[in-house]
Amino acid sequence: MTDRPECEGTHLRHADTAGIAMPAPTPKPTSRDDQMESAAGVWTGDSTQVGVWECGPGEFTADRRGNTEVCHIISGSGTVVGDDGVSAEIGPGSLLVLPKGWCGTWTVRETIRKSYVTIV
Template sequence: MTYLPNALDAELPPAQPKPTSLTGQRESTLELWTSGGAEAGIWECEAGRFTAVRDGFHEICQILSGTATLTGEDGQVVELGPGSTVVLPDGWRGTWDVHTPMRKTYVTVQTGGTSSK
């Protein structure tokens, strides 16, 4: 069992440049658990814009803090804030516009394709 009393206050590793950032922001990830193609953790990102591709895995996110607009290549637009839950299925592509620094918990589950977080 992995237990974290408060994901909002958990200390994350030093932030690193986000590879898909269009605005130069940084991100940090604390992996809490991994097993058999699944992973759970906490992710944090500075305000800015980045692209995302979910090939080879599904991602389920619970937003803890911050706000963002998520725009899929299909044109669907979703506003995210504390308490929001979003599922990004295998094959999802789009853009995150992070308005205020964001922290989320996430679970990814591999589907057998090529994974590129």
């Protein structure tokens, strides 16, 4: 029991992002190259989702008109290019913020694993 009753039932979530068991990959709907992807959810709240995602080499489009996504790249490499032409080379340690309204293309050179937070 805590001296802060408003905290009762609210539990810490923890995941080893590099070692988490990923579900079987499925086809990536927006892939231009028949890529496969997998995602393991860690936590879901009212307007927030947190998890780990992995995608193989190739190119896909992304649309963040409905939410903001914050990504931390754990492994792999690639390039992310917004429809506005702004690009980023990404690899282990990269932190990306794709604000609500962002649209663009990901080119995955080496299978990417990232942790993500999406906020509606």
